[in-house]
Amino acid sequence: MSWLKFIARQWRLLLAASVAAAIVHIWTTLSAMEATVVPGYRALVKDLPINKVSFLDPIEPGNQPLPFMMPDALYAICRFDATDTTIRLVANLPEAGWSLSVHAPNGDNYYFVPGTNARQTRLDVTLQPTGATFLAIPSGTLPQNTEKPKILLPDPHGIAVLRAPIKGLAYRRLSDEQRSAFRCIPTSGNSAKRG
């Protein structure tokens, strides 16, 4: 009852404090957001070459680049920089459990293709920065590139991650062959941006 009396008497104070709490809540949450580059991305790419595929060692204790990485998959990562070029991604996803995903430095996963048991999925896609309205693509590659599906990048930097499931020793050779087919190729240089 004394609390009810207090609330009844001090409702203005409590209302103001609640509004202030809401402001603190929003400020605390937003200030904890790193909009540009998230720590996980930074930690993962720090030793990776640019525009080249890196095959990570199997995930195990002591060799875990990031927390909560599933250990039943082998990872191949292409850290790309599409500031002055487009990037061609080629990958085979022979069956379920395989996947190709593209991630932005802010942690967004804006492209994901899972493998399927129904058929082998052969991906050949071009990553293109959103701001690039004209790219000086060398002659000869232009007709081929225009036919490929394009992914418009929200950020010219990012990573493409190929995951190959570990299914046992009997599948190791097949898995290694398919994994080594993963390519990450800059397809044009010296781009000219317009507009």
Place this chain on the structure above:
Amino acid sequence: MATLAIRTTPSLMRIKRTLQSGFALITKTIVFLFIALVGGTVSSWYAVEGGTRINTERIGPWTKWSNAGRPGADPYSRVRFNKRSELVFNADQATRYEATSDSAGRLLHSSCDYVLEGMQAPGAWWSLAVFDAAGRLIRNPSERYGFNSATIARQVDDSFTIYLARDARPFNWIPTSRAGRLVIMIEIQPQTGRETIDTDRDTVQLPQIRRLGCR
């Protein structure tokens, strides 16, 4: 003496009133700051750690962050995965469910043994792994850290059992010794071009987590 008393009483009363109002002001300020700072910070922490009904889906002990990895995800999901430095996949395509407690709501701990009982979901790929609270794999001589739908040993009716225990168990066993608090993660990928797994709350089948005993 009587004159002195008459003169001092009002001034004492004034001082008393001033002190009372000052004390009340200080108390109100403390209450205001406490509610604003503690309330705002704790509610933010709670929303980031535990999620809300808007951005999480709970099925038994399993929690799915519905906006994980999505462009335009809500701030709580972003802060959560930023803090955990996790490589997050789009929740629509690679749905991750996480359990930190058993089906009875008790926190998972390596001092206890658990059994996970589930059923192979049709048309879907899944993988399961056990981590400590910081997301590290649990070192063990058997080098077993998880299973997936290809490596799990199943019964004829497609059901499976996974033991989380310190000592060796038959069928599917993941050692969990000296890890402290445990986190079980299960990731489900739908199959494109065929039937996809329905991850609605009513239809998805996730393993039950039963505690066998503690030491």
